[in-house]
Each structure stands twice: as C-alpha cells, then as structure tokens.
Amino acid sequence: MTKIDIKPIVFEDPSTVKKIINKHQDIYVNDAFERQIKELFFIDNLQFIGQDKTEVCKSPEFNKYRNKKKDDFLYVYYPWNYSLVKCVKEADYFRLKTNRNQDLITAEEQKRLRDYKVAVFGMSVGSNIAFVLTQSGISKNITIADFDELDTTNLNRIWAGVYQVGLNKCVIAARRIYEDNPYAKVSALTKGISSPQLENLLKSKKIDCIVEEIDNMLLKIEIRKLAIKYKTPVLMVTDNGDWAVLHIERYDLGYKKFFEKDVDYWRKRLRQYDPRKDFADIVINQIVGGPDKVDSRMLLSANKVIAKKLVSWPQLGSAALLGGIAVTVAIKRIVRGESRERFIKEYLYPISRLD
Structure with missing residues (x-):
C-alpha cells in the first residue's frame, strides 16, 4: 500500500x-x-x-x-x-x-486564538472553514475528520484540483493547512469521527470547540450530547442557495438543546429515521427554520432529491466560503469573550440587496 x-x-x-x-x-x-x-x-x-x-x-x-x-x-x-x-x-x-492582522486582531488576542483548539468534522463545507481558520492564525492544533474521498462533483465547493480526485478529503485539507503553516499541528482522522473517539478527545482536553459539518443526523445528535457533557461549544453552517445559516450552541455556557429542541424530542424524532426522507425535513424545518426561510431553488432541489430525480443536495462554493468566514468570525468573538448568548441562529447574506 x-x-x-x-x-x-x-x-x-x-x-x-x-x-x-x-x-x-x-x-x-x-x-x-x-x-x-x-x-x-x-x-x-x-x-x-x-x-x-x-x-x-x-x-x-x-x-x-x-x-x-x-x-x-x-x-x-x-x-x-x-x-x-x-x-x-x-x-x-x-x-x-x-x-497584517494587527490591530484588527491584537498580538495578545492572536496568541489566544492560536492556542484555541478547534475540531472540524466534515471536509466539504468544513474544508473551507478549516482553511480560513488556519489562514487567520487560529487553532495551531486543529483536528479534522472525514472518511470520504474527493469526487469531481465536489470541486464546485472544495479547494482542490482534479489531480486529487480519489484522495481522502482530510488528506487534501491537511496538506493545504500545512502549506499555509508548516508549523501547524493537524490531527487528520481519515476514517471520520465516532462517539468514542470524540469522547476521548474531549476528555483529554484536545478540543476547545467543535465545528460540525457532517450529514449523519444521528451522529450530529451524539456530538451534541458529548458537547453538553464536556461543556464544549458547537458551531455549524448550513448553506442555503447563495447564502447560509449559522448555528452557535454554547454548551460551555449551559445550553441544553439541539437545534432549539430538547433531548426527548430528538429521541422520538429519530426512532424510525429514514436518512433520505427525514434528513431533508429536519434541515428545512429544524435547522433552517421552515420552508419560508429556505431558498426557493434549494427547496425545489430538495424535493427532487427525495423523489430520486437529483443525485444529491446542491451546494455552491460561494456559500461554502461564506460559511468559512462566518465560523471564523464567530470563533474570534467566542475567544475574545465578546459573545455570551447561549444560542444563536444567524441568517447570512453575502449581499443584502443587489439592484
């Protein structure tokens, strides 16, 4: 091999x-x-x-x-x-x-940001987040996880080249991080993340913050259960056409819900979970906030995915980059102590009005 x-x-x-x-x-x-x-x-x-x-x-x-x-x-x-x-x-x-970050980020803040340990799970949208964090000098010790390999259809939103098709997404992201900072410390989990792995990482204090960008709904909930147990904030960006939705769940400040619902709700909701049908419903209603909040073209595409008329959900590179920017800004605010809200759902528009 x-x-x-x-x-x-x-x-x-x-x-x-x-x-x-x-x-x-x-x-x-x-x-x-x-x-x-x-x-x-x-x-x-x-x-x-x-x-x-x-x-x-x-x-x-x-x-x-x-x-x-x-x-x-x-x-x-x-x-x-x-x-x-x-x-x-x-x-x-x-x-x-x-x-060249000074004094948008002061030297003292920059050291705190460097020492803040972030884990990014899911290297499609997550690869953009991991790189923007690194580029900003945040999280010298970064954990990234994804079991998946790069396909050509991923190239609309992942910073990679056609010569890397077939390579694990984690490997691609880690190499890009090291090219930006040869002194980074990247823990690349090329088989993805599991609950026992995450618990070990949290217990050993190797993670201060989780950025969750995976498609497995059951694992999303397990990650949040552990985040509550170990008082670790979780951030997530969901792209929605040309824009995105940012979730910040401050489990480090005592927040106890998952996507604004309590544990009992999710226990019942996921009892007979069908990923193809139910995932779309959860994203539209719980994560984005209802069909009226979903981009009309995204809603049309979601219905096509459910009807098996479209291979998978559409995702745009511009929205993925927007997510990277939003998460980086949010983490800066958390480390600086500027944000103390226990739950934030923020609708991110790259342009508020385009005449």
Missing part, C-alpha cells in the same frame, strides 16, 4: 537537503528566508517605514540584523509536491503570518 504523506518534513541539517535534491531531480527549491528576513527587519525597525527598501537593505542596520538572524531558519520539505523551502523558525513565522 502506497504511503500517503500528510505532514511536511521539517529539519535543519543541510546534508538532508542534498539527499532530497539528489533523490528528486525535479524538486522545486525556494529560499523564502532571504525575503522573510527583510520583512522581519521592517517589523522590528519601524523607523525605516516609508524609506526606499532597496537602500534600507544596504544599510549597516540591516546587515547587522541579518547577521544576527542568519542561522534562524529551518528547511521544510513537502513530499506530495516536491517542494523544499528555506524558512524562518516557528516564532518568527507566526509573527510574519499574523502581522
């Missing part, structure tokens, strides 16, 4: 560079370090802002700074795309990666 690489290889021994280059003649080598040192210099020496960068980089001050930093690098090798990068070490990389 062919080994599937998910993580990059990070090392500092120059002899390893030679071995990799000798083994892979067509390898792409990028010395990002030289540019990164220049960026760091201006961050650490604000008095040079606005001056000609070429001239500043000839100055004694810059040469002194570069000499001081000359050994502060590591090599990062991405075996899945044969790329080798000379890169600053983790602390400096984090500073570079998040510098």
